[in-house]
Amino acid sequence: MTPTTPRQVSNWIEGRPIRPEGTTSHPVLDPATAKVIANVDFAGPELVEQAIGSADQAAAAWRTTSLAKRTQVLFAFREQLRTRTDELARLITEEHGKLLSDAAGEIARGMEVVEFACGIPHLLKGGYSEGVSRGIDVHSVRQPLGTVAIISPFNFPVMVPLWFAPVAIAAGNSVVLKPSEQDPSAADLMARMWREAGLPDGVFTVLHGGPEVVNTLITHPVIKAVSFVGSTRIAQHVYETGTAHGKRVQALGGAKNHMLVLPDADLDQAADAAIGAAYGSAGERCMAISALLAVDSVADALVERINERIGDLRTGDGRREVDMGPLVSASHRDRVLSYIESGQQDGATVVADGRRVVPDGSRDGYWVGPTLLDHVTPDMSVYTDEIFGPVLSVVRVPSYEEGVRLINEHPYGNGTAIFTRDGGAARRFEYEVEVGMVGVNVPIPVPVSYYSFGGWKSSLFGDSHAHGTEGVHFYTRGKVVTTRWPDPTSRGIELGFPVNT
Numbered sequence: 001m002t003p004t005t006p007r008q009v010s011n012w013i014e015g016r017p018i019r020p021e022g023t024t025s026h027p028v029l030d031p032a033t034a035k036v037i038a039n040v041d042f043a044g045p046e047l048v049e050q051a052i053g054s055a056d057q058a059a060a061a062w063r064t065t066s067l068a069k070r071t072q073v074l075f076a077f078r079e080q081l082r083t084r085t086d087e088l089a090r091l092i093t094e095e096h097g098k099l100l101s102d103a104a105g106e107i108a109r110g111m112e113v114v115e116f117a118c119g120i121p122h123l124l125k126g127g128y129s130e131g132v133s134r135g136i137d138v139h140s141v142r143q144p145l146g147t148v149a150i151i152s153p154f155n156f157p158v159m160v161p162l163w164f165a166p167v168a169i170a171a172g173n174s175v176v177l178k179p180s181e182q183d184p185s186a187a188d189l190m191a192r193m194w195r196e197a198g199l200p201d202g203v204f205t206v207l208h209g210g211p212e213v214v215n216t217l218i219t220h221p222v223i224k225a226v227s228f229v230g231s232t233r234i235a236q237h238v239y240e241t242g243t244a245h246g247k248r249v250q251a252l253g254g255a256k257n258h259m260l261v262l263p264d265a266d267l268d269q270a271a272d273a274a275i276g277a278a279y280g281s282a283g284e285r286c287m288a289i290s291a292l293l294a295v296d297s298v299a300d301a302l303v304e305r306i307n308e309r310i311g312d313l314r315t316g317d318g319r320r321e322v323d324m325g326p327l328v329s330a331s332h333r334d335r336v337l338s339y340i341e342s343g344q345q346d347g348a349t350v351v352a353d354g355r356r357v358v359p360d361g362s363r364d365g366y367w368v369g370p371t372l373l374d375h376v377t378p379d380m381s382v383y384t385d386e387i388f389g390p391v392l393s394v395v396r397v398p399s400y401e402e403g404v405r406l407i408n409e410h411p412y413g414n415g416t417a418i419f420t421r422d423g424g425a426a427r428r429f430e431y432e433v434e435v436g437m438v439g440v441n442v443p444i445p446v447p448v449s450y451y452s453f454g455g456w457k458s459s460l461f462g463d464s465h466a467h468g469t470e471g472v473h474f475y476t477r478g479k480v481v482t483t484r485w486p487d488p489t490s491r492g493i494e495l496g497f498p499v500n501t
Contacts, residue, residue, distance in 0.1 A: 009040040009184045011208055012191035013051045015201030020047055026181050026208075031097035031326040032317040034364040038095070040184045042209040048216050051205050052176060055147045056222045058202025059174035063144050065200075067121045074170050076197035078114045081107060088189055092157055095183035097325040097366070098281045099318040103158075109446070110162030113467045116449040117166035123472045124171065136484045142476040144172030145224040145248070149217040151238065153230045154180035154328050155284040155388075157187065163453065163466040164227040168475040169194075169203060176205045176223070178213055182328055218242040218249075225475065227466070228252065229286070232386075232412075232458050239461035250474055251461040252286070252454060254386040255414030259289045259443060260403040260429070263296050265419040269441070271305035273419065277443035278392035279313065279370045282324050283336075286459075287415045287437070287444045291376075291383060292394045293403040299396045303351060303374050306392070310352045310370045316360025326359075326366040327389060333366040336389030340371055343382035343393070349374040354390055378406060386412065400425060408434040414455030417443050436460065 009028070010017035019041050028038035043051065062070075081088070089103035096103075126140035148168050152160040157179060165175045179187035187206045194204045207213055214234075218226050218241050225248035228238045232253035242249040259277065261270050277289035294302050318325035327333045337355060344350050350373060357369025368389055376383050376393040383393055397403045407416055417439035418429045426440045436455035439445030447453050447468070454465030464474040 006036050007038045007185065009038050009188050009208065011041055011043050011047060011051065012188060012204075012206035013047070013202075014054045015195050017188070018047065020044075023047075028095055028182065028184065029329070030094055031328050032319075032365040033362045034330070034366070038185055040181055040208050042181070043207045043213055045212075045216070048207060048209075048213060051207050052147065052220055052222050054202045055174040055176050055205045058200060059144070059147045059172075062169075062174055062200060062203050063146075063172040065172070067124070070170055070172065071118055071120060073198045074114060074118045074120070074166060077166070077194055077199070078111060078118065080193040080197050081111050081114065084189075084193065088158060088186055091185045091189060092183065093318045093325070095185055096154060096157060096328055097318055098284075099322065099325055102281050102318070102325075106156055106159040110159040112449040113162050114166045116467060117170040120167075120170035120472070123469070124476065132482075136482060138480060138482050140478060140480045142171075142472070142478055144476055147174045147176065147222050148225040148227070148475060149176045149178065149223045151178045151214055151217065151226065151228045151230070152180065152187075154182040155281065155286070156229075157183045158190065160229050161187065161190065163229075164471070165204065167467055167471045169199070171472060171475045173475055174203045174205070176207060176217065178207050178209065178217060181208060181210060184208055214238070215241070218247065219245045221245075223247060225249070226251075227474075235461050248464075248474060249462050250454070250464045250466065252466065253459050253461060254412060255286045255288075255455065255459050256291060256384075256386050256410055256412040257287060257289050257415045257417075258291045258293055258403075258407045258410070259417045259419065260293045260400070260407070261295060261298055261302060262400060262418070262420040262422065262425060263298050264421045265298065266421070267298060267301055267305055270419040271302060271309060273417075273441075273443035274302075274306055274392060275309050275313075275370075277417075279324055279390045282327050282368070283390040284328065284388055285444075287446055288388075289417065289443055290387060290392060292392060293397050293406060294394055295397055295400060295403055299374075299394065303372070303394055307351050307372055310372060313370050314360055315357050315367060315369045317362070317365070320360055322360050324370065324390060326361070327368055328366070330366050332388070333368055336368050336387055336391065339382050339385070339387045339389070340368075340373075340391060343373050343376065343380055343391075346377075346380045346382070348376045348380060348382060348393070384410075400429075404429065404432055408432075411458045412455070413457035414459035415439070415445055417441075417445060436465070
């Protein structure tokens with residue numbers, strides 16, 4: 001249920017919530033009811049400096065903490081996530097609007113990265129070469145950067161911070177997280193969970209605010225690296241500004257993900273997949289399928305199957321037994337509605353119209369129902385732009401080659417999928433398509449945690465993807481040491497069993 005008294009969400013600094021005098025608060029709305037459910041404190045310049053300073057001090061001590069101790073904290077934090085999933089999911093649904101089950105799934109995917117980070121000792125191992133020259137040995141090590149920043153979006157308030165923070169912390173860095181002001185409470189709860197897991201004060205900091213806080217983080221000399229997920233326009237700004245100030249930056253931007261359906265595909269499977277990938281979380285996913293390329297004769301049958309299934313979908317409050325929740329804000333809802341109107345005016349056929357949805361919830365919520373547009377052409381804005389809502393555009397193409405051409409010519413290259421029974425076609429697609437994450441009969445090919453997440457072209461600024469080996473390398477620096485020693489002598493006897501401390 002929506003709380004009757006709005007909660008206060010404060011900045012988390014030095015292991016505790018801090019709300020200094022004169023703090024500006026920003027209302028947090030429940031998108032299913034449009035009611036204020038929280039007020040989040042925006043950090044002013046002095047508080048931002050205090051937070052970054054304390055994080056920098058904490059980084060110096062955390063770096064010297066043994067790998068054994070660091071991994072113990074990671075395991076304890078993983079247990080916190082496991083036992084408090086329901087509590088965390090409720091906060092996500094209250095502030096973002098996605099279904100409770102979807103929120104729990106987001107936490108589970110984030111937990112996979114925590115489990116990956118628990119194996120950081122193996123991932124930080126260097127190499128050793130004995131006798132590269134007479135009496136000379138060489139070995140390599142990986143060392144933390146210091147203090148790093150994470151700027152996360154509204155659509156995954158838990159999973160996206162967990163793509164980065166566990167790896168950065170396990171590697172020996174301190175983290176300053178700037179969550180979205182639209183759903184900040186999950187970050188506050190995660191900060192408490194880190195502390196209860198035994199993480200020293202200052203190693204995980206949460207700063208709330210708007211562009212001023214972002215710009216400080218990407219220019220501040222103490223911050224050594226920035227991880228960002230959001231719109232392409234802001235991602236490019238973060239990348240260009242951060243790198244100009246000497247920082248490592250991985251900035252994940254927008255997407256327009258295509259699903260190519262060949263004539264030999266299982267059309268029932270393809271229809272089910274398209275619906276799940278287009279309308280899950282109300283389309284507010286950077287890996288959502290928003291453009292369906294139907295090859296040759298399959299378009300009519302595929303559109304018919306998708307439209308039939310859309311009729312059974314229920315839109316409403318994510319705390320109820322529904323299939324799809326609201327959009328995150330009134331302005332975002334209006335933006336999505338304007339794209340539907342634009343597509344219709346440009347000549348697309350509105351097969352299923354989400355503007356007419358009757359929700360299972362308050363009429364004040366930010367609703368758009370599942371929308372299906374047919375006969376979309378590549379010059380329409382519903383095809384060229386990232387809508388970030390429950391709108392699926394069907395583009396009819398004459399051949400596999402034309403489908404791949406459209407995908408490769410699009411400025412975004414985040415994710416894509418092909419549906420076919422032909423192994424040769426799938427293998428060719430995997431080789432030819434210019435996209436960072438590819439699915440074969442898998443509509444949302446989000447990599448598992450020990451691989452890395454990230455796209456190509458305007459979907460990524462920077463060279464490093466999230467989590468996996470690339471994430472470990474992003475948050476560490478390599479060092480090679482060449483040594484020469486006189487013949488060693490050994491003194492003293494120790495019969496005790498050696499242990500890690």
